[in-house]
Amino acid sequence: MISVEDALGQVFALTDPAPTEVVPLVQAAGRVLRAPVRAGRDQPPFAASAMDGYVVAGQVAPGQTFRVTGEAAAGHMFAGRVGPGEAVRIFTGAPVPDGGTHVVIQEDVSRDGDTITLLDSLGNGPNIRPQAQDFRAGDQISAPRRLRGVDLGLIASMNCAEVTVTRRPDVAIIATGDELVMPGENPRADQIIASNAFALKAMAEAEGASARILPIARDTEASLRAVFDLAQGAHMIVTIGGASVGDHDLVGPVADSLGATRSFYKVALRPGKPLMAGRLGKALLLGLPGNPVSSIVCGHLFMRPALRAMLGLGHYPLPTASAALACDLPANGPRAHYMRAALGPEGTIDPVASQDSALLSLLAQAGALLVRPPDDGPRKAGEQMRYIPLDL
Ligand SMILES: Nc1nc2c(c(=O)[nH]1)N[C@H]1C(S)=C(S)[C@@H](COP(=O)(O)OP(=O)(O)OC[C@H]3O[C@@H](n4cnc5c(N)ncnc54)[C@H](O)[C@@H]3O)O[C@H]1N2
Ligand code: MOO
Numbered sequence: 001m002i003s004v005e006d007a008l009g010q011v012f013a014l015t016d017p018a019p020t021e022v023v024p025l026v027q028a029a030g031r032v033l034r035a036p037v038r039a040g041r042d043q044p045p046f047a048a049s050a051m052d053g054y055v056v057a058g059q060v061a062p063g064q065t066f067r068v069t070g071e072a073a074a075g076h077m078f079a080g081r082v083g084p085g086e087a088v089r090i091f092t093g094a095p096v097p098d099g100g101t102h103v104v105i106q107e108d109v110s111r112d113g114d115t116i117t118l119l120d121s122l123g124n125g126p127n128i129r130p131q132a133q134d135f136r137a138g139d140q141i142s143a144p145r146r147l148r149g150v151d152l153g154l155i156a157s158m159n160c161a162e163v164t165v166t167r168r169p170d171v172a173i174i175a176t177g178d179e180l181v182m183p184g185e186n187p188r189a190d191q192i193i194a195s196n197a198f199a200l201k202a203m204a205e206a207e208g209a210s211a212r213i214l215p216i217a218r219d220t221e222a223s224l225r226a227v228f229d230l231a232q233g234a235h236m237i238v239t240i241g242g243a244s245v246g247d248h249d250l251v252g253p254v255a256d257s258l259g260a261t262r263s264f265y266k267v268a269l270r271p272g273k274p275l276m277a278g279r280l281g282k283a284l285l286l287g288l289p290g291n292p293v294s295s296i297v298c299g300h301l302f303m304r305p306a307l308r309a310m311l312g313l314g315h316y317p318l319p320t321a322s323a324a325l326a327c328d329l330p331a332n333g334p335r336a337h338y339m340r341a342a343l344g345p346e347g348t349i350d351p352v353a354s355q356d357s358a359l360l361s362l363l364a365q366a367g368a369l370l371v372r373p374p375d376d377g378p379r380k381a382g383e384q385m386r387y388i389p390l391d392l
Helices: 004-013 149-157 196-207 221-230 251-257 292-310 360-365
Strands: 020-024 053-056 065-072 086-090 102-105 109-112 115-118 162-166 170-175 210-213 236-240 261-265 276-280 283-288 321-325 336-343 348-351 368-372 384-389
Touching: 004 261, 004 276, 004 292, 053 065, 170 196, 170 221, 196 210, 196 236, 196 292, 221 251, 236 292, 251 261, 251 276, 251 283, 283 292, 292 336, 292 360, 336 360, 336 384, 348 368
Parallel strands: 065 086, 170 210, 170 236, 236 283, 321 348
Antiparallel strands: 020 162, 053 086, 053 102, 065 115, 109 115, 261 276, 276 283, 321 384, 336 348, 336 368, 368 384
């Protein structure tokens, strides 16, 4: 059995960054930027007033008076100059007229007709944002990066209406097993509801993939072959179940018969030991175990980083954080254990009551996977432990 780290390295070796496409900014949220964006203009494009008040020229002091000669508002510049002894009424965001050096806020002014007098409360800030204070024409936003709301705002303010992003990788998800029926169907007494594909589809889509759930493959070679056929064109094929050593676990043999090359089978991991990865045609083939928690944990540990690699974000495991253990833990065995755990309000982490890999309800309650490396010694309450936040 190989380690989680080696297995992930081999999965990365099977991924290539997907091609790019140009999309309008309104469709770019959450996509991965692949070409740098260059600012088309300075921001602000002119020296701008930061406050509502009066712009004047030269030094200011309480008691000074000025004659108001005009008005500048946002989107309505004042074409003239501000000369000595003159003031221009100005509003936040308006271009500061030539000659203006200070914007005196209106609370620090008394006005009588066209004359203003500066009050004792006068502040000393110029209240002017210099041209290009935020960014200059030609400044760049680097790629690759996942585009958040703030990035889209910044790109828009650079006057760019389109961006080059990674095309959504196509993920085909295949659940396998004679016991499975889709939600909403009428299961026989010996059947259960196929659940894992729904979780994995949502996780893949949240990463930026376009995911499709194929028909359930039955435990026959012919059925599996027929469903694999429907996965053609996918960048990633994710199978669920049929990965273990039982007589009806056919995913590996059928994939082999279709020409798949296998990078590894079985990882020193709990849950998720019977994980398989390889290549089928041009697609990365991830064979996940069927137990619901095992398949979802493997989805976090392998499918999500593989999708990020395909999106052009590099080869990294999911990031971890640390929290104080809420209870003592016995020594771990030889497999890395990703324990379902709840995060407490005061930075604590508490493994849920049972770590059985069939208990989806407990995984749904857990906000984290507590990471126990292989052969990790016993741990005491209060020790800092690494964990993976489960935000998807
Ligand atoms: N003799 C051994 N038996 C098992 C071993 C082993 O090493 N030796 N490993 C165990 C471990 S660990 C796991 S994990 C499972 C993985 O088995 P499979 O990948 O072959 O999964 P299945 O047998 O098909 O299913 C396991 C379990 O999960 C349910 N299942 C399957 N697909 C779905 C789905 N899409 N949605 C919901 N539930 C699903 C299935 O009904 C089974 O209950 O093998 C152990 N056995
Ligand atoms: O590894 Mo299995 O996934 O322990 O249940």
